Amino acid sequence: MVNDIVDNLAQSTREETSRRLDLFAQATKAHFDKEEAVMRQISHPNYEAHRNLHATMIREFEDFRRLFWRRTSQERLDGLYGFLKYWLLHHMETDDVEIRRFITRNGLPHPT
Numbered sequence: 001m002v003n004d005i006v007d008n009l010a011q012s013t014r015e016e017t018s019r020r021l022d023l024f025a026q027a028t029k030a031h032f033d034k035e036e037a038v039m040r041q042i043s044h045p046n047y048e049a050h051r052n053l054h055a056t057m058i059r060e061f062e063d064f065r066r067l068f069w070r071r072t073s074q075e076r077l078d079g080l081y082g083f084l085k086y087w088l089l090h091h092m093e094t095d096d097v098e099i100r101r102f103i104t105r106n107g108l109p110h111p112t
Helices: 002-008 014-041 047-070 073-105
Strands: none
Touching: 014 047, 014 073, 047 073
């Protein structure tokens, strides 16, 4: 999905880009909801902080989307890359990995 957004940003119509950003926002929220449910289920000690981080990321993405068409093409691309880079490289590969480690370290069953 991320590749679809980034790869097609330059040649997509405004409507197509908006649709892709909507789908990404929906997928992100679904991912966060599932992750938060797992954290509650396993009584993860950083649940509140992680939930607050998700809320901040969603607000930042909504702000980005609201201002998206007021920016130049390059600013839109740079902003999207910045958000996706943080979300994919930092959040998923650092914060989310920590949740899996907590589950393993505490001998908890891995949620489906």
